[in-house]
Amino acid sequence: MATLNSKIPDGPLAEKWTNYKAIQKLVNPANKRKLDIIVVGTGLAGASAAASLGELGFNVKAFCYQDSPRRAHSIAAQGGINAAKNYQNDGDSVYRLFYDTIKGGDYRSREANVYRLAEVSNNIIDQCVAQGVPFAREYGGLLDNRSFGGAQVSRTFYARGQTGQQLLLGAYGALSRQIHKGTVKIFTRNEMLDVVLVDGKARGIITRNLISGEIERHAAHAVVIASGGYGNAFFLSTNAMGSNGSAAWQIYKKGSFFANPAFVQIHPTCIPVHGSFQSKLTLMSESLRNDGRIWVPKKQEDAEAIRAGKLKPTDIPEEARDYYLERRYPAFGNLVPRDVASRAAKERCDAGFGVGTGLAVYLDFTDAIQRLGKEVVEARYGNLFQMYEKIVDENPYETPMMIYPAIHYTMGGTWVDYELMTSVPGLYSIGESNFSDHGANRLGASALMQGLADGYFVLPYTIQNYLADEIRTPKISTDLPEFTEAVKNVQDRLYRLMNIKGKQSVDSFHKKFGLLLWDLVGMSRNKEGLQKALKNFKLLKEEFWKDIRIPGEPEEMNPELEKASRVADFIEIGELMARDALNREESCGGHFREEFQTEEGEALRNDKDFMYVAAWEYKGPDKDPVLHKELLKYENIEVKQRNYK
Amino acid sequence: MDLTLKIWRQENARAKGKFVTYQVTDISPDSSFLEMLDVLNQQIIDKLEKPVCFDHDCREGICGACGLYINGRPHGPDSAVTTCQLHMRKFKDGDTIVIEPWRAKPFPIIKDLVADRIAFDKIIHAGGYISVNTGGVPDANAIPIPRNLAEISMDAAACIGCGACVAACKNASAMLFVAAKVSQFAVLPQGKVEASERVKAMVAKMDELGFGSCTNTGACEAECPKEISLSHIARLNREFYTAKIC
Ligand SMILES: Cc1cc2nc3c(=O)[nH]c(=O)nc-3n(C[C@H](O)[C@H](O)[C@H](O)COP(=O)(O)OP(=O)(O)OC[C@H]3O[C@@H](n4cnc5c(N)ncnc54)[C@H](O)[C@@H]3O)c2cc1C
Numbered sequence: 001m002a003t004l005n006s007k008i009p010d011g012p013l014a015e016k017w018t019n020y021k022a023i024q025k026l027v028n029p030a031n032k033r034k035l036d037i038i039v040v041g042t043g044l045a046g047a048s049a050a051a052s053l054g055e056l057g058f059n060v061k062a063f064c065y066q067d068s069p070r071r072a073h074s075i076a077a078q079g080g081i082n083a084a085k086n087y088q089n090d091g092d093s094v095y096r097l098f099y100d101t102i103k104g105g106d107y108r109s110r111e112a113n114v115y116r117l118a119e120v121s122n123n124i125i126d127q128c129v130a131q132g133v134p135f136a137r138e139y140g141g142l143l144d145n146r147s148f149g150g151a152q153v154s155r156t157f158y159a160r161g162q163t164g165q166q167l168l169l170g171a172y173g174a175l176s177r178q179i180h181k182g183t184v185k186i187f188t189r190n191e192m193l194d195v196v197l198v199d200g201k202a203r204g205i206i207t208r209n210l211i212s213g214e215i216e217r218h219a220a221h222a223v224v225i226a227s228g229g230y231g232n233a234f235f236l237s238t239n240a241m242g243s244n245g246s247a248a249w250q251i252y253k254k255g256s257f258f259a260n261p262a263f264v265q266i267h268p269t270c271i272p273v274h275g276s277f278q279s280k281l282t283l284m285s286e287s288l289r290n291d292g293r294i295w296v297p298k299k300q301e302d303a304e305a306i307r308a309g310k311l312k313p314t315d316i317p318e319e320a321r322d323y324y325l326e327r328r329y330p331a332f333g334n335l336v337p338r339d340v341a342s343r344a345a346k347e348r349c350d351a352g353f354g355v356g357t358g359l360a361v362y363l364d365f366t367d368a369i370q371r372l373g374k375e376v377v378e379a380r381y382g383n384l385f386q387m388y389e390k391i392v393d394e395n396p397y398e399t400p401m402m403i404y405p406a407i408h409y410t411m412g413g414t415w416v417d418y419e420l421m422t423s424v425p426g427l428y429s430i431g432e433s434n435f436s437d438h439g440a441n442r443l444g445a446s447a448l449m450q451g452l453a454d455g456y457f458v459l460p461y462t463i464q465n466y467l468a469d470e471i472r473t474p475k476i477s478t479d480l481p482e483f484t485e486a487v488k489n490v491q492d493r494l495y496r497l498m499n500i501k502g503k504q505s506v507d508s509f510h511k512k513f514g515l516l517l518w519d520l521v522g523m524s525r526n527k528e529g530l531q532k533a534l535k536n537f538k539l540l541k542e543e544f545w546k547d548i549r550i551p552g553e554p555e556e557m558n559p560e561l562e563k564a565s566r567v568a569d570f571i572e573i574g575e576l577m578a579r580d581a582l583n584r585e586e587s588c589g590g591h592f593r594e595e596f597q598t599e600e601g602e603a604l605r606n607d608k609d610f611m612y613v614a615a616w617e618y619k620g621p622d623k624d625p626v627l628h629k630e631l632l633k634y635e636n637i638e639v640k641q642r643n644y645k
Numbered sequence: 646m647d648l649t650l651k652i653w654r655q656e657n658a659r660a661k662g663k664f665v666t667y668q669v670t671d672i673s674p675d676s677s678f679l680e681m682l683d684v685l686n687q688q689i690i691d692k693l694e695k696p697v698c699f700d701h702d703c704r705e706g707i708c709g710a711c712g713l714y715i716n717g718r719p720h721g722p723d724s725a726v727t728t729c730q731l732h733m734r735k736f737k738d739g740d741t742i743v744i745e746p747w748r749a750k751p752f753p754i755i756k757d758l759v760a761d762r763i764a765f766d767k768i769i770h771a772g773g774y775i776s777v778n779t780g781g782v783p784d785a786n787a788i789p790i791p792r793n794l795a796e797i798s799m800d801a802a803a804c805i806g807c808g809a810c811v812a813a814c815k816n817a818s819a820m821l822f823v824a825a826k827v828s829q830f831a832v833l834p835q836g837k838v839e840a841s842e843r844v845k846a847m848v849a850k851m852d853e854l855g856f857g858s859c860t861n862t863g864a865c866e867a868e869c870p871k872e873i874s875l876s877h878i879a880r881l882n883r884e885f886y887t888a889k890i891c
Pocket residue numbers: 040041042043044045046063064065066069072073074075076077078079080081163164190191192193226227228229238239240243244246247283408409430431432433444445446447448449451
């Protein structure tokens with residue numbers, strides 16, 4: 001049975017990564033050519049990894065479900081990417097970025113991993129600039145920075161409101177260069193449906209060609225999962241429509257532990273829900289909180305009048321507005337971390353002060369426009385304002401935006417060790433699909449940093465420590481019985497889905513499940529609700545497998561079949577989320593248990609009993625998963641109750 | 646809103662396609678165009694028929710996956726938006742809407758409204774990047790870049806690779822797409838080093854893949870959801886001629 005060994009190198013924190021690199025095993029150039037690596041996903045993590053591994057000389061096969069690697073969900077990231085450059089001379093350092101990330105994650109991430117992340121953050125910015133990423137600049141021609149939630153320095157690099165797009169296009173360029181050279185083969189519109197293990201090691205994947213429906217076998221010496229997060233379990237989220245947790249779930253069922261599934265991030269600044277036809281929620285970048293001020297009316301009757309359409313936000317005088325974040329958290333104000341800002345919005349709305357449909361608060365730029373002028377505000381946020389106006393049909397230069405929290409990111413994911421290897425040898429997980437680095441809450445602009453750190457600067461080293469022992473392993477044959485069996489399992493599952501021939505469409509089912517997940521395992525959780533969730537999700541799973549309707553054939557382009565397969569996994573992921581949330585009898589980061597809060601309503605951690613990573617091991621379809629605890633040790637940082645006051 | 650939809654249906658790349666007419670009722674003016682198609686597909690599924698296939702992913706105008714030819718215009722009647730950002734309030738109750746895939750030889754139809762745009766990727770593979778390996782690059786602030794040039798570069802880099810420019814062009818030219826990439830790098834010091842190789846390789850690939858030539862009609866710029874300017878084509882032409890002379 002696999003054990004939890006995080007393989008953290010010895011030595012002082014600041015030297016661990018250097019020491020690791022000095023003694024790790026490497027693969028020489030002649031041998032690299034003989035080794036095959038599969039990378040599933042071409043977002044920031046996958047594209048940067050595939051490109052870097054190709055440059056090193058490995059044979060890489062990269063997969064994505066979209067028609068082009070450039071369309072991965074990373075493209076949608078708006079606000080920016082952190083790095084400890086200290087270009088602003090405001091006191092930033094590797095240690096401070098490390099400290100902020102650990103603290104922001106509410107002391108539930110590994111010191112060694114986070115320190116390494118902060119260390120390589122600067123290389124990322126250098127790399128991206130060399131690739132031609134057009135980051136924002138000052139008049140003197142040097143790079144500009146903005147500040148983001150959870151930090152008191154300006155360390156966020158950005159390219160207008162399209163940072164993810166520009167970083168992804170940079171990585172896609174690097175990937176394209178390797179495709180041109182022949183070191184990387186790209187498989188688009190191709191979805192992984194299972195991983196293949198041979199003698200306990202990851203040796204390949206089974207995919208479905210999304211155009212023809214054909215089931216394909218792909219073999220390699222190592223497999224890297226870079227498939228993103230599972231936030232779409234909730235149906236409504238800020239993720240792309242196709243974002244899914246299925247690859248992570250498939251490997252969970254083959255022995256990769258799943259860590260901290262309950263840690264999901266709810267982003268405070270999204271456009272509120274406005275109708276049942278709605279297919280997704282749109283994020284308004286957190287960078288808006290730099291200059292926007294969040295408020296609701298002080299008086300309930302004002303809020304009611306606004307909801308009834310009798311008053312406009314601009315009718316409410318300054319003294320009748322409650323800038324509740326500035327009131328509750330004077331030190332950080334509107335820039336408190338996401339979990340804190342989200343819960344504060346929910347608290348106000350639940351208390352009856354919400355605007356719009358009642359589930360919305362204002363984000364107001366009047367002061368910023370007066371202070372900076374419209375041009376400056378437009379230069380900073382123009383495209384976000386335009387996006388808002390296109391969706392809501394209101395002009396944010398004239399009337400405050402309305403926002404409400406929405407599911408955005410998943411800190412939980414596949415458990416990995418320091419080398420980013422899962423509990424299955426030869427199987428790696430990078431980017432949002434793993435659990436590492438962000439603990440119970442991710443700080444803004446740190447996902448892009450982590451994805452690119454993993455892909456450019458960590459995995460290309462650590463994977464060699466494993467592959468160095470594989471140089472004598474000949475090419476893996478896809479005719480092995482393990483592949484044949486995996487193909488059969490995949491096909492059986494698809495036919496089973498097709499043959500249900502029930503009454504409910506996949507979307508209508510997903511909406512129903514997502515709403516329940518949001519209500520019971522969303523922003524605020526309690527024991528009773530979580531127990532109810534566990535019971536209900538089991539029933540829903542049975543209902544799904546009896547009553548789903550998928551038209552068409554498996555041997556053709558069939559988006560309903562693709563969605564059904566993902567939703568079947570989401571239900572099971574939801575079940576594990578509820579189980580994990582139930583187990584964690586404390587509030588920390590994005591995980592808020594109503595039973596565990598301070599008198600002032602702040603999250604109350606329980607470090608004595610829960611300062612661990614909860615890594616779940618799959619035991620079979622009808623068995624309960626087993627919990628493994630990776631105890632977290634803080635040797636370089638003093639563990640405190642987070643305080644943003 | 647109640648609408649009549651005339652939608653191009655085609656089983657697969659080899660099959661012959663045809664328009665099929667559908668009715669949808671009770672569409673919210675606040676819903677997006679793709680959400681309206683979701684409603685239609687739900688209706689179709691309820692009737693045990695095959696829903697309409699279309700590409701989409703981010704649904705916020707940035708991934709470039711969506712792209713429908715709506716009433717004779719790429720991305721429909723609104724300006725500077727992608728299909729997923731188009732909202733039904735831009736239509737009137739009772740309207741008839743004709744919906745087709747991109748039609749251009751280098752973008753063959755895969756199914757229904759889904760076109761194959763791999764040709765765009767192939768143009769990028771040929772040279773749409775700066776050739777640097779991971780690691781060993783200078784400090785990010787080592788080369789100051791005038792802000793206005795960084796802005797021009799960003800304007801060009803905003804292209805989402807949707808293909809509306811090709812669909813809008815009577816010659817199916819990919820000039821705006823290629824020019825946006827060439828321009829993004831041409832104005833940056835980092836990109837100047839291989840500027841001439843880049844433009845030659847990308848233009849050669851574009852020609853090889855069967856995209857038509859640019860006759861400066863400006864239809865591409867008019868339909869581009871990211872308002873990529875024709876001035877980038879002028880820059881590409883300059884780069885291209887300089888490259889050929891050198
Ligand atoms: C709207 C929005 C804004 C954001 N803004 C920021 C920001 O400003 N700063 C920041 O740091 N972070 C931001 N984030 C978070 C960040 O964008 C993501 O966490 C990050 O981009 C994830 O990158 P990734 O490479 O891990 O995965 P993704 O980009 O999600 O890529 C997943 C890849 O896996 C592929 N894939 C998935 N499943 C399969 C399968 N079964 N088979 C084959 N391929 C598969 C997909 O095709 C895709 O290529 C934002 C997120 C959202 C939703």
